[in-house]
Amino acid sequence: MADGIAFLFNVGDRVRVRSAFPIGHVRTPYYVRGKYGMVERVCGAFPNPEELAYARRGLPAQPLYRVRFLQCEVWPDYAGQPFDVLEVDIYQHWLEAEDVQ
Amino acid sequence: MARYNVFMTAQDPRRSHHDMGGLSAGPVEPTEHDYALWEKRVDALMVLLSNRQPPLLSVDELRRNIESLGPESYDSMTYYERWVFAITQTLVQRGVITVDELGRKIEAVRAREEPHG
Amino acid sequence: MSDDHDHAQDHPHIHRSPPRPDQDDTLTYYRAMEAAVRELLIEKKILTAADVRRQVESMDGRNPSGGARMVARAWRDPEYRRRMLSDGSQAAREVGLDVGPLKLVVVENTPSVHNVIVCTLCSCYPRMLLGLPPDWYKSRNYRSRVVREPRAVLGEFGTEIPSDVQIRVHDSTADMRYLVLPRRPEGTDALSEADLAKLVTRDSMIGVAVIDQN
Numbered sequence: 195m196a197d198g199i200a201f202l203f204n205v206g207d208r209v210r211v212r213s214a215f216p217i218g219h220v221r222t223p224y225y226v227r228g229k230y231g232m233v234e235r236v237c238g239a240f241p242n243p244e245e246l247a248y249a250r251r252g253l254p255a256q257p258l259y260r261v262r263f264l265q266c267e268v269w270p271d272y273a274g275q276p277f278d279v280l281e282v283d284i285y286q287h288w289l290e291a292e293d294v295q
Numbered sequence: 296m297a298r299y300n301v302f303m304t305a306q307d308p309r310r311s312h313h314d315m316g317g318l319s320a321g322p323v324e325p326t327e328h329d330y331a332l333w334e335k336r337v338d339a340l341m342v343l344l345s346n347r348q349p350p351l352l353s354v355d356e357l358r359r360n361i362e363s364l365g366p367e368s369y370d371s372m373t374y375y376e377r378w379v380f381a382i383t384q385t386l387v388q389r390g391v392i393t394v395d396e397l398g399r400k401i402e403a404v405r406a407r408e409e410p411h412g
Numbered sequence: 413m414s415d416d417h418d419h420a421q422d423h424p425h426i427h428r429s430p431p432r433p434d435q436d437d438t439l440t441y442y443r444a445m446e447a448a449v450r451e452l453l454i455e456k457k458i459l460t461a462a463d464v465r466r467q468v469e470s471m472d473g474r475n476p477s478g479g480a481r482m483v484a485r486a487w488r489d490p491e492y493r494r495r496m497l498s499d500g501s502q503a504a505r506e507v508g509l510d511v512g513p514l515k516l517v518v519v520e521n522t523p524s525v526h527n528v529i530v531c532t533l534c535s536c537y538p539r540m541l542l543g544l545p546p547d548w549y550k551s552r553n554y555r556s557r558v559v560r561e562p563r564a565v566l567g568e569f570g571t572e573i574p575s576d577v578q579i580r581v582h583d584s585t586a587d588m589r590y591l592v593l594p595r596r597p598e599g600t601d602a603l604s605e606a607d608l609a610k611l612v613t614r615d616s617m618i619g620v621a622v623i624d625q626n
Binding site for chain 3: 313314315316317318319320321322323324325326327328330332333335336337338339340342343344346347351358361370372374375376379380382383386391392396397400401403404405408
């Protein structure tokens with residue numbers, strides 16, 4: 195789409211959730227901020243809920259990804275299995291490629 | 296690499312009260328209740344107003360309004376109390392209803408339905 | 413769904429206020445607010461009383477049997493299962509369910525993977541398919557703990573997941589809603605689709621339970 199935001203990530207890409215803590219309506223849970231995960235699925239593009247929350251249109255649509263995290267990398271005291279995972283739907287503007295400083 | 300430091304606690308001011316994934320909490324009590332008519336009506340209003348063309352509110356505005364409740368209110372209000380608060384707040388913010396209309400109508404409802412005295 | 417009127421007296425974390433039980437017999441402030449908003453919207457001709465009544469009835473008609481029907485069909489029809497995993501909403505419509513704008517993603521339990529669904533930030537749930545969620549799904553205790561200690565929480569539901577099975581917790585943070593396709597229980601090869609559907613519980617489609625053939 196000419197006016198849309200380009201999709202930066204593909205399935206299998208390793209990404210880092212930005213370690214930012216703004217106020218406002220945020221749909222990236224606190225517990226994944228600063229964590230590394232892998233793109234499990236490209237979900238499509240959707241109006242940005244951070245803007246919709248203020249009755250604004252939230253356009254252009256923001257790419258959305260399912261990101262898979264290893265539980266033991268999210269919780270230092272995770273008591274389950276080392277291969278257990280947690281999957282979260284995260285908007286592109288909250289994600290960085292793994293090697294970004 | 297994750298660093299577990301003082302910021303990763305419930306007291307971290309950067310963690311909003313509703314954003315509770317990972318906090319310590321008690322056992323999950325498998326409670327349910329049959330929804331009261333007023334609760335189903337709250338749900339109905341939410342669906343009708345958000346599906347309307349054009350919508351009169353979005354679920355995102357509702358969530359933002361619920362998130363703005365202070366911790367005491369958030370924890371002590373029931374699920375549908377939070378949602379009716381959010382629907383009402385959003386409609387006032389959007390100018391669909393005025394504060395004055397709302398105040399008068401709530402009083403009219405209570406006067407009608409309360410037992411004498 | 414249980415008729416149990418136990419109120420949500422979950423043991424609060426030290427700083428939390430316990431939730432109050434709903435009171436159907438007195439007009440609380442918020443019940444009055446609901447009536448007031450509804451009446452104002454009707455007076456302003458934004459809605460009619462019939463609209464509200466129809467929507468209440470529509471939601472009453474949504475219950476786990478819709479999801480159960482999809483699961484039973486997927487168990488018996490590998491092509492349907494494939495379509496369901498590819499586009500859950502379309503698979504729902506295929507069996508005659510009107511799910512509106514729901515974006516349904518179906519996740520499949522296998523011998524090596526067990527899925528469980530939560531919304532930590534609020535209480536997102538595939539309502540247009542399964543109807544209204546149970547109180548516990550919306551509770552602080554579930555929302556807080558199932559992402560961090562899923563095996564312990566599942567244990568509280570009486571569900572033990574073997575240690576060689578991967579647990580995948582799905583946190584519904586955006587527009588997608590998730591449904592678990594539970595594993596078909598043993599010894600059900602001879603059952604019709606309708607009889608299979610009767611075995612499928614809501615809790616197995618959320619992922620806090622598995623289905624045993626009794």
